[in-house]
Amino acid sequence: xxxxxxxxxxxxxxxxxxxxxxxxxxxxxxxxxxxxxxxxxxxxxxxxxxxxxxxxxxxxxxxxxxxxxxxxxxxxxxxxxxxxxxxxxxxxxxxxxxxxxxxxxxxx
Amino acid sequence: xxxxxxxxxxxxxxxxxxxxxxxxxxxxxxxxxxxxxxxxxxxxxxxxxxxxxxxxxxxxxxxxxxxxxxxxxxxxxxxxxxxxxxxxxxxxxxxxxxxxxxxxxxxxxxxxxxxxxxxxxxxxxxxxxxxxxxxxxxxxxxxxxxxxxxxxxxxxxxxxxxxxxxxxxxxxxxxxxxxxxxxxxxxxxxxxxxxxxxxxxxxxxxxxxxxxxxxxxxxxxxxxxxxx
Numbered sequence: 001x002x003x004x005x006x007x008x009x010x011x012x013x014x015x016x017x018x019x020x021x022x023x024x025x026x027x028x029x030x031x032x033x034x035x036x037x038x039x040x041x042x043x044x045x046x047x048x049x050x051x052x053x054x055x056x057x058x059x060x061x062x063x064x065x066x067x068x069x070x071x072x073x074x075x076x077x078x079x080x081x082x083x084x085x086x087x088x089x090x091x092x093x094x095x096x097x098x099x100x101x102x103x104x105x106x107x108x
Numbered sequence: 109x110x111x112x113x114x115x116x117x118x119x120x121x122x123x124x125x126x127x128x129x130x131x132x133x134x135x136x137x138x139x140x141x142x143x144x145x146x147x148x149x150x151x152x153x154x155x156x157x158x159x160x161x162x163x164x165x166x167x168x169x170x171x172x173x174x175x176x177x178x179x180x181x182x183x184x185x186x187x188x189x190x191x192x193x194x195x196x197x198x199x200x201x202x203x204x205x206x207x208x209x210x211x212x213x214x215x216x217x218x219x220x221x222x223x224x225x226x227x228x229x230x231x232x233x234x235x236x237x238x239x240x241x242x243x244x245x246x247x248x249x250x251x252x253x254x255x256x257x258x259x260x261x262x263x264x265x266x267x268x269x270x271x272x273x274x275x276x277x278x279x280x281x282x283x284x285x286x287x288x289x290x291x292x293x294x295x296x297x298x299x300x301x302x303x304x305x306x307x308x309x310x311x312x313x314x315x316x317x318x319x320x321x322x323x324x325x326x327x328x329x330x331x332x333x334x335x336x
Contacts, residue, residue, distance in 0.1 A: 005204075005211055011204050011208075015201040018200075019194060028331065029335045032334075033334070041327050041331055042327060048323045056203075062145070065142075066146050069146060070152075070153070073153030073156045077160045080157075080164075085164075
């Protein structure tokens with residue numbers, strides 16, 4: 001059973017929205033956003049990915065099994081990253097030779 | 109623009125689709141289509157894990173020395189990176205239009221949109237190759253004569269190692285996607301659209317995954333530091 005496809009008009013609107021978000025990401029590099037810069041950029045990138053997956057990959061109208069597979073991927077990536085960081089961020093860092101340059105930032 | 113199957117002497121599409129029996133392990137054609145789509149999503153989940161290991165490395169490196177990653181990011185070519193992202197978003201549109209044409213059994217439109225998608229993919233690869241050439245010329249290869257010096261040299265080297273690994277892995281995926289599209293273009297010559305409808309829809313999922321992954325890479329690599 002083919003998934004229902006959006007109309008050409010809605011496809012073009014989605015595409016225009018994606019390009020506008022891309023322009024926002026590129027322009028944000030030149031705006032004085034300070035520490036909010038990465039958050040603005042990641043929010044815009046995430047919005048593009050959401051538009052892509054929900055509307056053009058039809059996740060919005062997919063079966064429950066497909067949605068579970070998609071969200072399980074993100075969930076387990078999050079869990080694996082959390083477990084890895086639990087190790088990496090809580091043990092002392094052994095300096096590699098290139099880190100031992102005079103004045104190099106101290107390991108956290 | 110499109111040539112209906114009937115004009116090629118091919119039976120009406122709906123009839124042809126109805127005549128296609130499902131594989132023996134499926135009760136109906138609909139079951140088979142759902143299983144195909146589900147299988148592709150599970151495959152894409154494993155692909156996300158594949159990229160995930162490198163993305164984790166990136167997050168760790170950026171956490172260790174954010175200033176070093178920011179300095180290295182300023183050496184990337186924002187214009188080419190942005191143009192390439194726009195090209196892939198355009199290819200995502202043409203691929204979606206190709207799926208629409210496939211579901212409406214418009215073979216002319218389908219073949220045109222698939223061809224445009226493949227060309228946009230090739231344009232992306234050409235620009236990426238040009239960018240690699242520039243990077244090498246500018247001494248931005250961490251395992252060769254690396255140009256960035258100073259206290260952030262180590263982090264910058266780690267950034268560029270991840271840059272090459274992530275973008276090359278992405279380019280490999282895009283090559284595979286382009287080959288898949290070209291294969292369908294060849295197989296569709298003089299053939300009915302109906303038997304390929306679900307296959308093309310599933311192939312487009314892979315194409316969109318490659319597009320989405322690039323948007324994330326673009327944000328991590330090209331705009332990781334303010335240029336103002």
